Amino acid sequence: MPSSPTKNLEIFDNPAPARDYQIHMEIPEFTCLCPKTGQPDFATLILDYIADEKCIELKSLKLYIWSYRNEATFHEAVTNRIVDDLVAVLEPRYLRLTAKFYVRGGIFTNVVVEHRKSGWQPLPPVDLAKFGSQPPIRE
Amino acid sequence: MPSSPTKNLEIFDNPAPARDYQIHMEIPEFTCLCPKTGQPDFATLILDYIADEKCIELKSLKLYIWSYRNEATFHEAVTNRIVDDLVAVLEPRYLRLTAKFYVRGGIFTNVVVEHRKSGWQPLPPVDLAKFGSQPPIRE
Amino acid sequence: MPSSPTKNLEIFDNPAPARDYQIHMEIPEFTCLCPKTGQPDFATLILDYIADEKCIELKSLKLYIWSYRNEATFHEAVTNRIVDDLVAVLEPRYLRLTAKFYVRGGIFTNVVVEHRKSGWQPLPPVDLAKFGSQPPIRE
Amino acid sequence: MPSSPTKNLEIFDNPAPARDYQIHMEIPEFTCLCPKTGQPDFATLILDYIADEKCIELKSLKLYIWSYRNEATFHEAVTNRIVDDLVAVLEPRYLRLTAKFYVRGGIFTNVVVEHRKSGWQPLPPVDLAKFGSQPPIRE
Amino acid sequence: MPSSPTKNLEIFDNPAPARDYQIHMEIPEFTCLCPKTGQPDFATLILDYIADEKCIELKSLKLYIWSYRNEATFHEAVTNRIVDDLVAVLEPRYLRLTAKFYVRGGIFTNVVVEHRKSGWQPLPPVDLAKFGSQPPIRE
Amino acid sequence: MPSSPTKNLEIFDNPAPARDYQIHMEIPEFTCLCPKTGQPDFATLILDYIADEKCIELKSLKLYIWSYRNEATFHEAVTNRIVDDLVAVLEPRYLRLTAKFYVRGGIFTNVVVEHRKSGWQPLPPVDLAKFGSQPPIRE
Amino acid sequence: MPSSPTKNLEIFDNPAPARDYQIHMEIPEFTCLCPKTGQPDFATLILDYIADEKCIELKSLKLYIWSYRNEATFHEAVTNRIVDDLVAVLEPRYLRLTAKFYVRGGIFTNVVVEHRKSGWQPLPPVDLAKFGSQPPIRE
Amino acid sequence: MPSSPTKNLEIFDNPAPARDYQIHMEIPEFTCLCPKTGQPDFATLILDYIADEKCIELKSLKLYIWSYRNEATFHEAVTNRIVDDLVAVLEPRYLRLTAKFYVRGGIFTNVVVEHRKSGWQPLPPVDLAKFGSQPPIRE
Amino acid sequence: MPSSPTKNLEIFDNPAPARDYQIHMEIPEFTCLCPKTGQPDFATLILDYIADEKCIELKSLKLYIWSYRNEATFHEAVTNRIVDDLVAVLEPRYLRLTAKFYVRGGIFTNVVVEHRKSGWQPLPPVDLAKFGSQPPIRE
Amino acid sequence: MPSSPTKNLEIFDNPAPARDYQIHMEIPEFTCLCPKTGQPDFATLILDYIADEKCIELKSLKLYIWSYRNEATFHEAVTNRIVDDLVAVLEPRYLRLTAKFYVRGGIFTNVVVEHRKSGWQPLPPVDLAKFGSQPPIRE
Ligand SMILES: [Ca+2]
Ligand SMILES: [Ca+2]
Ligand SMILES: [Ca+2]
Ligand SMILES: [Ca+2]
Ligand SMILES: [Ca+2]
Ligand SMILES: [Ca+2]
Ligand SMILES: [Ca+2]
Ligand SMILES: [Ca+2]
Ligand SMILES: [Ca+2]
Ligand SMILES: [Ca+2]
Ligand SMILES: [Ca+2]
Ligand SMILES: [Ca+2]
Ligand SMILES: [Ca+2]
Ligand SMILES: [Ca+2]
Ligand SMILES: [Ca+2]
Ligand SMILES: [Ca+2]
Known part of the structure; x- marks a missing residue:
């Protein structure tokens, strides 16, 4: 599995483009450098999006996240930049x-940064009762 | 109890079709195969729906979930497909x-994938205070 | 305290009928029988309501819940039936x-089953920050 | 610190009457008596309000709560009565x-009982992402 | 699946009698009656044992638990009685x-009631670091 | 149910005096007065004991706890005094x-205060793996 | 790193002024003095804002928080004052x-105190399912 | 990454055989079949061991776990069998x-099943205070 | 209540010197200064002790903690110093x-720092099952 | 604050060498590279030790952790190596x-890897009741 960090984000066809549906990804392994001190910074990233024609490929997302390992960038700036990069390749309805x-x-x-496709409107939400989700075992 | 996996979803008559009410089911035992590597994938499924004339029968739902055990399918695709199958037999107001x-x-x-019956509108929500629900014992 | 199970729900006068206010009750001791297998079923019930002229008396509610101990009934049906019974005696604004x-x-x-009194409208909600509520001791 | 229980609630001037802002107080030490059995009852009280010209003074609130220690009163009634007393002295925008x-x-x-000042309207809420708030230590 | 409550506990051969190993079962559906008031009582049971030659069969354990549904018995007494019954059929090394x-x-x-087989000694415990066990999903 | 606070603790015969077994009781409704200020104090009490010939009767324990409502006593003193009172009537092996x-x-x-009966020795503990105990529902 | 407490709040240019995005900061180390007793008070502060042209610099925010260490001020007053100070230098869209x-x-x-820039309107919220965020390790 | 299920467990040299140290692995994706009904069973496995000369290779462990996907086996039996297989290749000091x-x-x-190498003794434990381990972010 | 910080710790007579019993205190409001940077440091302190003839008076403990507010001291040193001070006035059996x-x-x-009185031996511990302690309300 | 990664661990004199006391450090920002794939690995480190004559200086520990950012090393090996490095400079009684x-x-x-100084014996533990440690605020 010899792979390397890259800013290339790969995509695949959305299997259900007729629907607005939510894809949620938790990415706990983000690290970059602090522009002031050169020391490492760390973050957990949470990505939520409603695809239009394309979905993000998981492995390329991982390599893209890796590509920040040796870059120096501020908190507010890097969050906005990752959104810009994802929007450029995914052209999502919402992200x-x-x-x-x-x-x-x-x-x-x-x-927390979001992008909305021009002209896209979310469906009015259906409010249901919410319930927790423990594992079906005794821990 | 010799049963076998099946794509047949069985239903029963909604006992209260005059009301919009919520049925919530947590199904922790979903497994299928990864189309890329052939290795097993796992998920917990959470189903919420507002029935119209039919409700899903619990045991047939379990056998339906079992039917994915040897099928290869991607995350985004299989979630949409299960919704399509459930909508086809339940014709729910919301799912x-x-x-x-x-x-x-x-x-x-x-x-997260949802389906809304054409023309159906949710009732405006009544916002009440929410409270937790621990067991009445000392654990 | 020799009491017995009963379907009779007792009420008392709402002490503040001029206000819409919420009464929340958690009832962890519900048990009935499964119509298919005859085996016991169990549930925790959560009741929320906005009284009109009457409030439910706690002890009679407990005896009413007890009355299901030897009845066979399905999940979706029994939840709707309890709502029907409570609505019949309480005539609440919301339940x-x-x-x-x-x-x-x-x-x-x-x-999750709800009832709204015909013509009743909830007040528009006031959104406040919510905070947890631990006990003031060290556990 | 020789103080005694009292129904007198003391107030002070709202330091920021130009703003609608929320004051939240958790009061875990409420006890009164049950009118049926004479036995003690206990509760935790949560008070949220938006002040108008006056704020509640914390120590007098504590003494007021204490004043219920030997009074017999029902759950629904006492909650409404405390709201009435607080509204009478605070004349809050919301409580x-x-x-x-x-x-x-x-x-x-x-x-859960609330009061809204006649003619007062809450600001439309600004929906932000919410995050938990653990202590900055390792427990 | 027409089964009925029974005090008969069924067993099967311990598949690894050469080892002292722990079997842990959580049984949340215990209910009996209060001898004083006749009203229902409820409990969650936790069973831990080290088998000798026999293991308890899960379905018969469920039917045995069911058999208490219409019996009147006190907390301390019923816990000791269930231990007596389990020990009589399992003859475990520890329970x-x-x-x-x-x-x-x-x-x-x-x-909490325990039984030790006459002459049996537990192995001296091996103290390892303990770690939690969350599900591998994002809930 | 007209009862009144009392220092009389009632007992019943231990149904299994041949065994050392643990009885655990959580009593969240303790309140007394502060000797310095006269203001109310509150506590949650946790009682654990290994009975010898007698067990504590639950309702009388509740009335005993109630009897502190108007007594002034310090934290360290009252905890020791309750232990003395319980030991006097229960003569437990351990409390x-x-x-x-x-x-x-x-x-x-x-x-935290404990009492050991003269000459009583606890059994050497059997160290088993411990597991949590959530309710079998989705909250 | 010889720094000192200061009321000077430093800012930097918002790197993405074209977007409304949320910055959330938790500041657990606030302490001031009580005007009545002179004794220390403590709080955790949570800051959320939508920047306009300026963002708050983290280290200067820390020194600003430090500057309250020897000031006497009431709960309601100091919260409003910190908002006034932050609004004066940040001129945020929302805080x-x-x-x-x-x-x-x-x-x-x-x-809880908030400020809204005159004429600014929040975007209508997009309601997505929310999921927890545990660390990807076993603790 | 075309791999396939296998009962072959691969090992590598323990990098610190001079020390007794603990390796802990949580394996949430175990599934097999029920010998009675043929239906799928699921479990989370937790492996703890003190290596002697060999350590278990993570990817081969995953393929080994996969190999149970189509095997029918009881709970008590399969746990003991996996221990036997691991002991055969690892010859650990403790597992x-x-x-x-x-x-x-x-x-x-x-x-819970354990194995101790003949003649091996655990070091006497050093009891330290234990502390939780939250992530250094605000979730 | 005009009090001031002080290094004087006040004591009172242990009301039950015949017993070894545990007093546990959580003190969340410790703050001092960092000797390197002069910036504030914060901590939560947990005190556990077994008194001999004297107990620590709560209010004087609070004033003692306050006395560190303007002192510069390192983490390891200040924890040891507070233990020395407490031991000097309490002469406890254990702290x-x-x-x-x-x-x-x-x-x-x-x-974590502890002190043992010369010649004092703890009683051999009695291992009981432990249970959690939630509040008896629905939060 | 221009610092750089280093394998040099700095120490300071133990301020209380007469006592065995515990120092606990949680270090959430460890990252290295996988020797097989070259991809980043991440971990949270927990360090507990009983100092002899020297304590570890916090900032140098941080720079030492940083030094692994571009090194390729396996899980079991790197944990043992960090212990070796810490032991070499600290010569602790226990780590x-x-x-x-x-x-x-x-x-x-x-x-989990530990080191014991030759000839050092831990004090026999004093078993006290343990209590949780929430923040004194309402979150
Ligand atoms: Ca969960
Ligand atoms: Ca809950
Ligand atoms: Ca719960
Ligand atoms: Ca809580
Ligand atoms: Ca709690
Ligand atoms: Ca929290
Ligand atoms: Ca918290
Ligand atoms: Ca914690
Ligand atoms: Ca857990
Ligand atoms: Ca868990
Ligand atoms: Ca969760
Ligand atoms: Ca639990
Ligand atoms: Ca978390
Ligand atoms: Ca954690
Ligand atoms: Ca608790
Ligand atoms: Ca906590």
């Missing part, structure tokens, strides 16, 4: 990226 | 399927 | 019953 | 009291 | 039953 | 009382 | 500060 | 397998 | 202080 | 490192 950065200076910072 | 797939490549993926 | 049944066949089923 | 009573007869009861 | 009863009179009661 | 007092002055205080 | 004060007199107080 | 099976018949079953 | 410091440099540090 | 690696191949791996 939201939540970056949860590791504590710095005793302060915890999260950044 | 939502949430598939929470086991981690692959360090990334966690959930897919 | 919602959530029944969380114990796992069967590896599948967890919850049913 | 909500949530009383979570200790289990009785195996049933858990919560009561 | 422990934990009964967690639903709240009564505002007090929560658990009872 | 432990844990009192978790509500926060005072920003500090949380718990007190 | 919300949540102050969670440590328990005093057995009562827990939180204050 | 413990915990299998947490999905609920069947409303009952949750876990099985 | 343990756990200091959980707020995150610094992305690393979380806790320090 | 334990717990490495919790991010999920790979659907399997979660933790490694």
Whole structure:
């Protein structure tokens, strides 16, 4: 499995383009460098999107995340840049990226950026009761 | 109890068709195969629906879920397909399927697909305070 | 305290009929029988309602719940029936019953049924920040 | 600190009357008596309000809560009465009291009562992502 | 699946009698009657044992639990009796039953009873670090 | 149910005096007065004991707890006194009382007192794996 | 790193002013003094904002928080003052500060203050399913 | 990555054979078949071991777990068999397998099996305070 | 209540010197200064002790903790110093202080220091089953 | 703050060498490379030690952890190597490192390595009741 970090994001055809449906991905392994100190920064990324014609391929997403390992970039800037890159290749109906950065200076910072396709409207939400989801075992 | 996996979903008559009410089912035992590698995939499925004239029979739902055990299918595709199958037999007023797939490549993926019956409108929600629900014992 | 199960639900006068306010009750001790197998079924019930002129008396509610102990009834049907019985005696402005049944066949089923008084409209909700509520001790 | 229970609620001037802002107080030490049996009842109270010209003084609130220690009163009635008393002295733009009573007869009861000042309208809510708030230590 | 409640506990051969190993079962559906009031009581049972030559068959255990549905018995007595019954058929090296009863009179009661085979000694424990066990999905 | 607070603790015969087994009771409704300020104090009590010939009767325990409602006593003293009273009537093989007092002055205080019958020795513990105990529903 | 407390809040250019996006900061180390008693008070602050042209610099925010260490101020007043100070330098589209004060007199107080730029309207929210975010390790 | 299920467990040299140290693995994707009904069974496996000269290779462990997908085997038997297989190739100083099976018949079953190398003694444990381990982000 | 910080710790007579019993106190409001940077440090302190003839008075403990507000001291040193001070006035049979410091440099540090009176031996522990302790309300 | 990764671990004098006391550090930002694939690996490290004459300096520990960012090393090997490095500079009485690696191949791996100074014996543990440690705010 010799792969390497890359800014190339690969896609595949949305198997259900007739529907607005949600894809949610949690990516816990983001790391980059701090432009001020050169020291490593870390974050967990949460990606939510409603695809239009294309979906993001999971392995290429992993390699793309890897590509930030040696780049220096600020919290607010990098979250916006990843959204820009994903929007450029996916052209999604909707996309939201939540970056949860590791504590710095005793302060915890999260950044939430979203993109909406021009002219796209979300369906009015159907409010149902929500229930938890434990595993069916005794832990 | 000699039963076998099947794509046949059995139904029964909705006992209260005059009302819009919610049925919620958590199905933790979904497994299929990965089309790329042939290796097993796993997910927990959460089904929520508002029945019209028919309700899904629990045991047949279990056998239907079993029928994916030897099929190769992608995350986004299989979630949409199960919704299509359930909608075909239930013709529900509303249905939502949430598939929470086991981690692959360090990334966690959930897919949420919903169907709305043409012309159906949800009642405006009544917002009440929500409270937790622990067991009445000391664990 | 020699009491016995009964379908008679007792009421008392709503002490504040001028207001729409919420009464929430968690009833963890529901059990009935499965019509297919005759075996016991169990559930936790959650009752939320906005009273009109009458409130439900707690002890009679407990005896009413007890009255299902030897009755055979399906999940979707019994939840709707309890709502019908409560609505008949309370004539509430709003009532919602959530029944969380114990796992069967590896599948967890919850049913949520609500009733709205004809012509009643909920007040527009006031959205406040929500906070948790731990006990003021160290456990 | 020789103080005594009292129904007198003391107030102070709202330091920011130009804004609608939320004050949230959790009061875990409420106890009164049951009118039927004379036995003690207990509850945790949650108070949320949007002040107009006055704010509630914390110590007097504590003494007011204490004043119920030897009074007999029902769950639904006492929650409404405390709201009436608070509204009388605070004349708030909005006030909500949530009383979570200790289990009785195996049933858990919560009561939620709110008051809105005549003519007051809440600002349309701004929906932001919500995040948890753990302590910055390792417990 | 027409079965009926029974005090007959069925067993099967321990597949690994050469080893002391632990079998843990959580049985959440215990209900009996209160000898004083005739009203239903409820509990969750936790069974842990180290088999000797026999293991308990799961379905017969369920029917045995069912057999208490119409019996009147006190908390401390019934927990000891179930241990006696299990020990009589299993003759285990070690057995422990934990009964967690639903709240009564505002007090929560658990009872823990164990049996040790005469002459049996547990192996000295090997203390390892313990880690939690969340599901491999995002809930 | 006209009962009144009392220091009389009632007992019943231990149904299984041949065994050392554990009885655990959680009593969340303790309140007394502070000797310094006269203000109410609150605590949750946890009682664990191994009975000898007698067990504590649940309702009388509740009335005994009630009897502290108008007594002034310090945290460390009252916890020891309750142990003395329980030991006097139960003469247990072992007894432990844990009192978790509500926060005072920003500090949380718990007190743990135990009694061992002269000459009694606990059985050497059998170390088994421990598992959690969630309810079999989806909350 | 010789720095000192200061009321000077430093800013940097918003890297994505074309978008409304959320910045969330948790600041657990707030302490000031109580104007009545002179004793220390403590709080955790939660800051959420939608920047316009400027973002808050993290280290200066920390020094600003430090500057309250020797100031006497009430809960409601200080929360409003910090909002005023942040609004003065950030001129944000939206800002919300949540102050969670440590328990005093057995009562827990939180204050939530928000500011909206004149003429600014939030985008209509896109309601997606929400999922938890555990670490990808076994703890 | 075309791999296939196999009973061959691969090993590598223990990099620190001079020390007794613990390796802990959580394997959530175990599935086999029920010998009675032919229906799928599921479990989460927890493996803890102290290596002697060999360590288990992670990918081969995954393929080994996969090899049970079409085998019919009982809970107690399969847990003991996996231990036998691991012991045969690893010859560990100590090994413990915990299998947490999905609920069947409303009952949750876990099985814990351990192996100790003949003559091996664990070091006496050093009891330290234990602390939780949350992620350094705000979730 | 005009009090001031002080290093004087006040005591009172142990009301039950005949017993070894545990007093546990959680003190969340510790703050001092960092000797390197002069910036504030924060910690939660957990005190556990077995008194001999004297107990610590709660209010004086609070004032003592306050006395560190303007002192510069390292994590390991201050935890040991507080233990020395407490031991000097209490002369306890046993005392343990756990200091959980707020995150610094992305690393979380806790320090645990204990003192044992010369010649004192703890009683051999009685191992009972442990159970959680939720509040008796629905939160 | 221009610092750089380094294998040099700096120390300072143990301020209380007369006592055996525990220092606990959680280090969530460990990342290295996988020797097989060259891809990044991640872990949370937990360090516990009982110092002899020296303590580890926090900032140098952070730079040491950083030094693994571009090194390829296996899970079991790197955990043992970090222990060797820490032991070489600290010469502690006791040291334990717990490495919790991010999920790979659907399997979660933790490694626990300890070192004991030759001739050092831990004090016999004093078993006290343990209590949780929530923040004194309402979250
Ligand atoms: Ca869960
Ligand atoms: Ca819950
Ligand atoms: Ca629960
Ligand atoms: Ca809570
Ligand atoms: Ca709690
Ligand atoms: Ca929280
Ligand atoms: Ca928290
Ligand atoms: Ca914790
Ligand atoms: Ca767990
Ligand atoms: Ca879990
Ligand atoms: Ca969850
Ligand atoms: Ca639990
Ligand atoms: Ca989490
Ligand atoms: Ca955690
Ligand atoms: Ca609890
Ligand atoms: Ca906590």
